[in-house]
Amino acid sequence: MIPLNIPETEDTPKVTLDPANGMFEISKRSYPEDATGFYAPVIGWLGQYMSAPNPETNFTFRLEYFNTASAKQVFKILTVLDDLSKQSKVTIRWHYNKQDQDMLASGQRYSNMIGAEMVMVEN
Amino acid sequence: MSYCFQAFQGYMASHRFFYLLKASKHGPFGGYIISCVLEKMIYFYPFAMNATTTNTLQFAHSLFGNAEAGGLHYVYQGNFSMELTNSILGIAESNLENHHEAAGVKKKVYFIMVESLQNITRHQNDDLAAPGFFIIRRTGNDYYVTSCNTISNNEIELLESKLLEVNSLDQDSLKSHYKDILMHGGISDKGGAGLGLIEMxxxxxxxLVYDFEEINDKVSYFFFQTKISSVRGTETGAGMHRDNLEEAKKLHADILKNNLSLVYQGEFTQEVVKCALTMTEGIGDKDPLLLKKRSFLIVVELLQNIFKHGQNPSGGKEGNPGVFLTGKTGDExxxxxxxxxxxxDVAKLRTxxxxxxxxxxxxxxxxxxxxxxxxxxxGDKGAGLGLIDLRLKSGHALIYDFRELxxxxxxxxLEVRISPNSTHHDPPKHS
Known part of the structure; x- marks a missing residue:
């Protein structure tokens, strides 16, 4: 499957979805003008990946900031990963800065909302 | 004369803490204020006090009265850095673009803004290190750029003589005077030779319109204003120029009274949000990371709300009109x-x-x-989470007000307050 690489900008995150190299990561900042529009290709790509996934998918979130519109989109991605976890092994790593308790709380909230394994990683 | 002096004293008292916080990192030239004012603002003063709203809510409303005129307006108090200057210029540029100004006008306004900002930093008195003040405002076809910084009383005479000289020259004489200084020197020890003034x-x-306001027997405030007419032949008289300087001084006092550090009025777009974020990111260098992150996201939610959910009564497409204020009182x-x-939509939003x-x-x-x-x-423009998130991040009840047009x-x-160690304040339970 063709990897999806979106370079970061000031207000949109870096997205790396590369099954051949086992890299699945969303990082940096996410407060785009149109969050739904930005994440549509990401969610679309994951939908396609569902049809022929790797035996194991390690998905990393390493966000510094995300706005509420992005929060909704992140949840949609997690929902897809949750579905994927019913057919193959999925581990989601949610990174947070030690001092950023809000980022940890967001991760824990998502973790409680899905069945897939979600690990909180302190940086 | 006296109200400005009082305002300055009040300003020094209320912002000393903020300044000291910054001084160690950026040196004594750190603080300054930038303000851009919109036309007709004067008609909305004084604003009526209302027991149910805060002073800043009233101030925000007073600024909004002329939103449909679509000018630019912001105030900044904090550290002068390259990044900050770029943000200020970026916002101004974005507004000039929205007004479809001719390239020549844009270049002139830009040049004069840069020159004014440099004057604030270059000529700031080191012993006092009082923050400066900077305003850009559009009135009709004219742009007014006003700056204010402190100056030693013993430097006033020389500066005023330069200003009087420049004002006495016509355009041709200014040109030859400029060449003359370039060729024969006369550079002052501060690096300027009045060249900046001549160019402006x-x-x-x-x-050039200016005023000196004595603060004490050592220093004074130096207010300085340049006018750029965007349409030839529509220039207003010197009287209007002078009135605008007085309005700027009045605004200065109001901003100080409200403990504000950044005020922006104009059209809001994602570009403006990015510039405003760069400015607010410098706030609270010494504050905990969590406070900085929460502040950043509060600004994102508040500003994106303006262009996602706001209306543009004039039907313009380049962003929605809005006002954005930041301030600091104590550590809040x-x-x-x-x-x-x-x-x-008022009733629904209020609920x-x-x-x-x-x-x-x-x-x-x-x-x-x-x-x-x-x-x-x-057609959803947001997640419907904004208000919940703002309330969670602030810990305090959200302060809000509606005013009919x-x-x-x-x-x-919508006003959001946040302080370090802020915990969630539960609403009082009614039985």
Whole structure:
């Protein structure tokens, strides 16, 4: 499957979805003008990946900031990963800065909302 | 004369803490203020006090009265850095673009802004290190750029003689005078030879207007204003120029009185949001990371709200009109945003705000999760999480106000306060 690489900008995150190299990561900042529009290709790509996934998918979130519109989109991605976890092994790593308790709380909230394994990683 | 002096004293008293916080990192030249004012602002003073709203809410509303005129307006107090200057210029540029100004006018306004900003930093008195003040405002076809910085009393005579000289010259004489100084020197020990003043007079095509306000027996405030006319032959008289300087001084006093550090009025777009974020990111260098992150996200939510949910009564497409204020009192930061909504939406929004304010933290968390789970509807511009998130991040009840405009619109102002160690303040329970 063709990897999806979106370079970061000031207000949109870096997205790396590369099954051949086992890299699945969303990082940096996410407060785009149109969050739904930005994440549509990401969610679309994951939908396609569902049809022929790797035996194991390690998905990393390493966000510094995300706005509420992005929060909704992140949840949609997690929902897809949750579905994927019913057919193959999925581990989601949610990174947070030690001092950023809000980022940890967001991760824990998502973790409680899905069945897939979600690990909180302190940086 | 006296109100400016009082305002300055008040300013020094209220901002000393803020300044000291910054001084160690950026040296004694750190603080300054930038302000851009919009035309007709004067008509909205003085604003009536209302027991149910805060002073800053009133101030925001007073700025909004002329939103439809679509000018630019901001105030900044903090450290002068390259990044900050770029943000200030970036916002101004974005506004000039929106007004479709001719390239020549844009270049002149830009040049004079840069020159004014440099004057503030270069000529700031090191012993006093008082923050400066900078305003850009559009009135009709004219742009007014006003700066203010402190100056030693013993330097006033020389500076005034230069200003009088520049003002006495016509355009041709300014040109030859400029060449003369370049070729024969006369450079002052501060690196300027009045060259900046000559260039500003040349590019603006108008006389320079200024005023000195004595602070004490050692220093004074130096107010300085340049006017750029965007349409030839429509220049207003020197009297108007002088009146505008007095208005700028009045605004200066109001901003100081309200403990504000950044005020921006104009059209809001994602570009403006990015510039405003760069400015606010410098706030609170010594504050905990969590406070900085929360402040950043509060600004994102408030400002994106303006262009996602706001209305543009004039029908313009380049962003929605709004007002954004930040301030600091003690260790508490204040962020406030105003935008236009439809009168018909007031009741619904008020109900939402009342609900969010009435909930405890666990109840807000539950509501947040519930909204996350809701299906997206086509045409949704946000996640419907903004107000919940603002209330959670602030810990305090959200402060808000609606004010009706003449037509089908109303101005909605939302004020969010945040302090280090802020815990969630549950609403009082009624039996």
């Amino acid at each position: 007079a040349r590019k603006s095509g108008n006389k 930061y204040l962020f406030s945003a105003s935008n236009v909504i439809l009168k018909g 939402k705000l009342e609900l969010v304010n009435s909930l405890s933290k666990p109840e807000l968390d539950t509501l947040y999760t519930k909204v996350l789970l809701e299906e997206e509807r086509p 003449q037509d089908d619109h109303a101005v909605f102002t």
